[in-house]
Amino acid sequence: MSREPWVCVVAPTSILMVEIERAEGPDAGIGTHAEIHVHRGGQGLWVASMAQALGARVTVCGPFGGETGTILRQSAASAGLEVTPVAYAEGNPALVHDRRSGEREEIASMPARALGRHEADELFGAALVAGTEANVCVLTGPQPASVLGAGFFGRLAHDLLVGGTVLVADLSGDAAVAVAEQGPTVLKMAHDEVIGAGLAKEDTVRDLRLAAEALIRQGVGTVVISRADQPTLTVRDHSAWLVHAPPLTSVDHRGAGDSMTAAIAVALGRGAPVLDAVRLGVAAGTLNVTRRGLGTGSRDEIERFSTKVRIEELD
Template identity: 40%
Template structure:
């Protein structure tokens, strides 16, 4: 596999309470979109560099946890309040106890983080841009600038974003954009989750600057618009343990394959397999690489004419 830089501006400290035979059991991990992507990327054999801002005591713990997993970390560090959550899953569903996005990044934080991310992107085969823990942690325009600068330097960018950050990164131009149909509706880019509305939104995103658009649709097939080709991706329905992190695992699988110079079909196949297996596990952004490889044989990719995806 190739090398991937992951832009993760505000990684989370995650604490999850599980039920165990002897009583409540605490699970403490580094998390957040970029960390879950980096974890899956590393599981699939990619060389990963995570670029983040680490704040205060939470940041100290996140650094320890990330580095213990063997992920290379480049970070801006200072005092402050880091992003974190505590979830209670003893009843089977995630019940938030505490959720905090952490402090807004200062101008100095942003300058230093931008330099770290751009440097790492120049050295890597591909860069993944992931979102922060909260909407106001950093300006959305940071994503436009970073995508545009890396594109100017000839480095491909993959993004898994929504809202203003999606608008910004598309304006900067990128190789692959992953988004869900519900996010397209929430952003006002699609009038509904029906196939026609989603396909029209995908075509507009391509015109605006995304060379390839991947749209996940919950239990329905995933749609891929690559240049002028529309593809439909189906995977077997598996028993769900936790859906959180499945989309990030899909993005990581796509990025890992593209960094290794695979075709978009093979990249989507690997991503779909990684995302499908992630829902069968309690650990977010995790799967055994041999299981993912076996699962790729169960992924069906076929041409799609824009009318028959759900028939």
């Protein structure tokens, strides 16, 4: 039986999400009755939740502050995640969505503020220590990018790699470029993020492959480019593959890429070859779109579904 790895997730932006749903049951049509749900949100916590669902021990390093941060920390800890918190004077961001119409309508938001110099230093230290102790470290991005500068990610990637860390980065923009220069084990980006970072002009397989090959020459071990409902492009050394999953009905596309990243990290932590890790990642991301819970899923279902994922080698 494969060992279960320890995954450290660096989560610069954790978001408290409040969802208002249409009430079900005998009182559904009475007055203003509704179902109100509180969720942990943000890329890092979605990655962490999926990694945990796949059986990994998970440590989350991130800033937590204010009332929202207290709720997020307690919720994460009660779910079994290990939280290494950094003080955050501004408090964590929050979103309130109304889904009673069947569509998601944002009715209130409290945005994330930039980390102060001392807060960034504390996060760097916490992430470096936990990341070098864990089997795999996952770098996720801030939302918005102004929360934490790209230089932070480049420095952290360098120091983690010097320590021998297996590093999986799921980033966009300048942060992705800064980390790519350090040569992470895996760099995962969405196709529109590749274009947005100026690495490719079009979202064709050819252009995206050329962009990935340029990143490989910089030292990136493997580049994984998700392409919405199209096959995922994976490039390593001088080879490239398209990873196909059966098309499923989508309930919510958000969190699919984060589920993919989590599964790749867990599989690498188990010692799986990179293509097998991407196969599991595509299975996790594909199944996640069929669920309303972001970064959630059943390990057994994901691993069984991964046998339906087909890998096509490109010329």
